[in-house]
Amino acid sequence: MIDKLNKSHKIIVVAGGWSDEREISLLSGKNVYNCLKSNKYNVKFFNLKKNNIQKILQLKPDIIFNSLHGEYGEDGGLNSLAQKNKINISHSGAITSALCFNKRLLKKYLKKELNILSPNEIVEKNQIEYPVILKPNWGGSSKGICYLNNTKKLKKKINNTQNLIEEIVYGKELTVTVIENNKKIQALGVTEIEFSNKHYDYIAKYTKNKSFHFLPARISKLQYKFLMEISKEIFRVCNCKGIARIDFIMCNKNERIYFLEMNTHPGLTKLSLAPEQANYKGISYLNLLKKIINSSL
Secondary structure, three states, X not given: OOOOOOXXXXXXXXXXXXXXXXXXXXXXXXXXXXXXXXXXXXXXEEEEOOOOHHHHHHOOOOEEEEOOOOOOOOOOHHHHHHHHOOOEEOOOOHHHHHHHHOHHHHHHXXXXXXXXXXXXXXXXXHHOOOOEEEEEOOOOOOOOOEEEOOHHHHHHHOXXXXXXXXXXXXXXXXXXXXXXXXXXXXEEEEEEEEEOOOOOOHHXXXXXXXXXXXXXXXXXXXHHHHHHHHHHHHHHHOOOOOEEEEEEEEEOOOOOEEEEEEEXXXXXXXXXXXXXXXXXXXXXXXXXXXXXXXXXO
């Protein structure tokens, strides 16, 4: 790794925000801040709220580490502000972030570019075969996801085109973290996720002992290799930077692999998958952060 980051750089870790994922953002941001601080980097923590956005610019950072989840973070808002003001910022650029935050648009784009399978979206409400999954078109951490088995429940939950109704694919949940440094794209591993809840929801993701990770995933060598390669291709065609985590499911019936979504701001908490996969590859938490930051310099 060519390390362009030095300890004179003024780094601002921005976390919090106002989305449903504020709590996770703060946990990730604090983890990032504590690691950089303990290693003697010139770093400050910034708790973002709607009324203090401009204060980031007043701090005159050399680098913004974007630990925001959801609105203004993953959708490219903060990255757009930084780019306009010629400030280095971690993670993918504003356009890529906006694309990947929009689940419907991203699925269509990847189908066109790479012919990738994904669960069918149900457009005609009178042709629904239950059960189905209802999810927000924007957002992450499994917030707002519902599994519905009748029309009455669907009518209660659905409000507008900001929701996706998809067929449910039953199978193994699989995820791959991809990082980029000095224009070299690297997939870190394929993790298989089991969970004690009925579904892999917010509680299963962020509560200790509610989900279990198998790394490497219990799949064939051919399937493992395919997931590693296709994840790098997804990262590349979306023009991602720094880091992303890509989620798949392998159908129990036919072992077909379906793309679910991509997170350009994966969690960096102590329970998060990205640091776990980095550690599996022999990359320490500090070196993972340095790779993410270096990709912005």
